[in-house]
Amino acid sequence: MIVSAFLKSLFRRRGRTLLALAGIAVSAALLLDMTMLASGLTVSFGELLGASGYTLRVTPKGILPFDSEAAIDDGAGVARRIAAVGGVRAVAPVLGAQFRIVRGDSTGAPVFTVGIDPRAEFLYRLERGRQPGPGEVVVSIPLARDLGVRPGDELALAGELDVTLGRARATRRFRVSGVGDFLYDYAGEHSLAMTLADAQAATGRSAGVSLFGVATDEGVDDETVVRRIAAAVPEVSAWSTRELMGEMDKRLLYFKQLATILGSVAMVVTALLVSTIITIGVRERFGEIATLRAIGVSGRRVLLAVVVEGLSLAGLGCVIGLPLGLWMAGRLDRILLSFPGIPARISFFAWEPRRVALAMGLVIAIGAAAGCIPGLGAVRARLAQALREEAE
Amino acid sequence: MISRRDTETQGAADVIEARGITKEYPYQGDAVHALRGVDLSVARGELIAIVGPSGCGKSSLLNVLAGIDAPTSGRVSLLGTDLYALGEGARSALRLRRLGFIFQRFHLLAVLTAAENVELPMAEAGVAKDERRRRARELLDYVGLGHRAGHRPPHLSGGEQQRVAIARALANRPEVLFADEPTGELDRRTGEEIITLFERLNGDGTTMVIVTHDAKVAGSARRVVEMADGLIVGGGR
Numbered sequence: 001m002i003v004s005a006f007l008k009s010l011f012r013r014r015g016r017t018l019l020a021l022a023g024i025a026v027s028a029a030l031l032l033d034m035t036m037l038a039s040g041l042t043v044s045f046g047e048l049l050g051a052s053g054y055t056l057r058v059t060p061k062g063i064l065p066f067d068s069e070a071a072i073d074d075g076a077g078v079a080r081r082i083a084a085v086g087g088v089r090a091v092a093p094v095l096g097a098q099f100r101i102v103r104g105d106s107t108g109a110p111v112f113t114v115g116i117d118p119r120a121e122f123l124y125r126l127e128r129g130r131q132p133g134p135g136e137v138v139v140s141i142p143l144a145r146d147l148g149v150r151p152g153d154e155l156a157l158a159g160e161l162d163v164t165l166g167r168a169r170a171t172r173r174f175r176v177s178g179v180g181d182f183l184y185d186y187a188g189e190h191s192l193a194m195t196l197a198d199a200q201a202a203t204g205r206s207a208g209v210s211l212f213g214v215a216t217d218e219g220v221d222d223e224t225v226v227r228r229i230a231a232a233v234p235e236v237s238a239w240s241t242r243e244l245m246g247e248m249d250k251r252l253l254y255f256k257q258l259a260t261i262l263g264s265v266a267m268v269v270t271a272l273l274v275s276t277i278i279t280i281g282v283r284e285r286f287g288e289i290a291t292l293r294a295i296g297v298s299g300r301r302v303l304l305a306v307v308v309e310g311l312s313l314a315g316l317g318c319v320i321g322l323p324l325g326l327w328m329a330g331r332l333d334r335i336l337l338s339f340p341g342i343p344a345r346i347s348f349f350a351w352e353p354r355r356v357a358l359a360m361g362l363v364i365a366i367g368a369a370a371g372c373i374p375g376l377g378a379v380r381a382r383l384a385q386a387l388r389e390e391a392e
Numbered sequence: 393m394i395s396r397r398d399t400e401t402q403g404a405a406d407v408i409e410a411r412g413i414t415k416e417y418p419y420q421g422d423a424v425h426a427l428r429g430v431d432l433s434v435a436r437g438e439l440i441a442i443v444g445p446s447g448c449g450k451s452s453l454l455n456v457l458a459g460i461d462a463p464t465s466g467r468v469s470l471l472g473t474d475l476y477a478l479g480e481g482a483r484s485a486l487r488l489r490r491l492g493f494i495f496q497r498f499h500l501l502a503v504l505t506a507a508e509n510v511e512l513p514m515a516e517a518g519v520a521k522d523e524r525r526r527r528a529r530e531l532l533d534y535v536g537l538g539h540r541a542g543h544r545p546p547h548l549s550g551g552e553q554q555r556v557a558i559a560r561a562l563a564n565r566p567e568v569l570f571a572d573e574p575t576g577e578l579d580r581r582t583g584e585e586i587i588t589l590f591e592r593l594n595g596d597g598t599t600m601v602i603v604t605h606d607a608k609v610a611g612s613a614r615r616v617v618e619m620a621d622g623l624i625v626g627g628g629r
């Protein structure tokens with residue numbers, strides 16, 4: 001009864017409590033977002049890496065995927081040696097290049113191009129048409145939409161630009177065989193895929209490969225396969241998804257630092273709001289509390305009631321803060337994803353129930369701890385003195 | 393049934409026996425001697441009024457007798473128990489179950505109705521909901537506020553709030569009722585109504601110890617204990 005009475009007291013000053021509640025909700029939302037942000041990009045990146053079933057990457061020695069223009073020279077030979085490693089199910093070679101689409105006299109912006117093994121379905125999912133054969137390309141959805149091309153149309157691609165003439169050199173015509181959803185493209189990116197042989201021929205890097213995607217057999221540990229590849233093909237670097245996520249983590253250290261700082265601020269604000277509102281409430285009810293203790297209500301029960309006030313404030317703040325935080329995360333995600341060079345499928349904010357529960361649990365624990373301080377003050381105050389002060 | 397008179401044998405045995413009570417409060421590096429060696433006994437069924445000028449130690453003595461504040465030295469036996477040999481938790485439980493308190497400021501919980509305020513000590517003592525509702529209604533009828541059971545304290549007058557506080561004090565059928573300036577916040581007429589109520593309670597067998605400045609309250613007591621400068625100067629036993 002005393003607990004419910006104290007909870008009712010919390011809403012005696014409705015405006016004040018609602019304002020505090022709004023503050024706690026915003027802090028809880030911020031803490032939730034920062035918790036989701038701290039790991040969001042890495043987790044989302046990891047999911048994307050394995051989206052097509054190729055969970056390992058093999059790159060030129062010491063190079064991260066597409067981190068430089070370096071290539072593995074003997075692509076076909078290395079592919080055969082990787083395929084022979086125990087636990088490897090499939091190997092998908094990729095050669096990255098840049099082409100320009102030539103239309104009439106004009107040369108368009110560079111288009112990211114990959115030479116691929118059409119059977120692998122590693123970097124894109126075919127939406128329309130068919131996989132490319134020799135002299136054919138699959139274009140990305142934004143490219144097809146913006147240039148109005150469809151399967152059967154022709155595209156003129158140039159590998160180089162003549163700077164003095166401002167014109168494309170060595171133009172070659174390709175037929176569009178299909179339209180694909182490119183998994184690693186940023187929003188609206190123009191890209192295309194052609195056969196590895198065509199890409200090698202067009203770039204003059206015969207037998208060159210930028211990286212291999214490697215799919216492993218079911219039930220086989222990726223890390224073990226990585227070690228086996230490193231032993232069998234020592235001139236390349238093999239990366240598991242976990243290792244690439246670790247590299248991503250290092251590069252995104254500033255995101256973690258930002259998330260830690262803002263998350264800590266949110267926790268401090270929550271603690272201050274809860275302890276302030278409870279302290280004011282306890283101070284206002286000092287006489288009531290002293291009287292309750294005098295008539296025999298135990299200090300433990302009074303402390304419990306005050307702590308429950310803090311818990312309830314924090315809990316209600318979480319109830320409001322959770323949807324608010326998710327909404328804010330969605331908005332922030334859209335803003336951050338509009339930055340150039342970020343794959344559209346990446347999310348900066350990871351919905352991980354464990355982390356969400358941790359953030360909300362933290363807010364509630366802070367509420368309880370913040371309620372303890374004024375609660376202990378009320379219980380430890382000398383009873384006779386409190387009664388005397390109230391009578392004066 | 394309001395008091396224990398019907399269920400317990402009335403006896404002349406002392407319910408309170410205080411011996412050699414001193415109480416010092418630290419104040420700015422010095423000590424204030426609120427009680428300087430007080431001896432007092434209160435028999436079952438007595439109504440005593442403790443009177444004296446402000447600062448003479450009346451409230452300090454009441455707090456010591458009621459187990460609210462430990463004396464600096466001396467011994468208090470309350471209802472046959474060495475009060476300060478008990479731990480804080482046990483003293484709280486004793487206050488809850490066997491004593492009743494009325495203060496100058498009523499300090500009812502503003503968010504609870506009059507009936508709920510009366511129920512609160514019973515709820516803390518573990519009385520079943522139906523029983524405490526029935527008894528709260530009975531007690532409010534006893535203090536003449538049955539018709540105001542559903543009202544919250546801010547909607548009650550000072551006199552009505554003090555009646556609710558009295559009903560709350562009676563909730564767990566106390567053997568001794570302590571009151572500190574119970575009419576201090578009330579006008580003369582309302583104060584007289586409260587005095588009448590106290591006389592009725594004492595008539596029903598409740599032992600009462602009242603600290604007061606009010607001559608009318610003191611006049612209703614069977615014994616008046618006069619204090620001055622931390623000592624009992626009249627009416628002591």
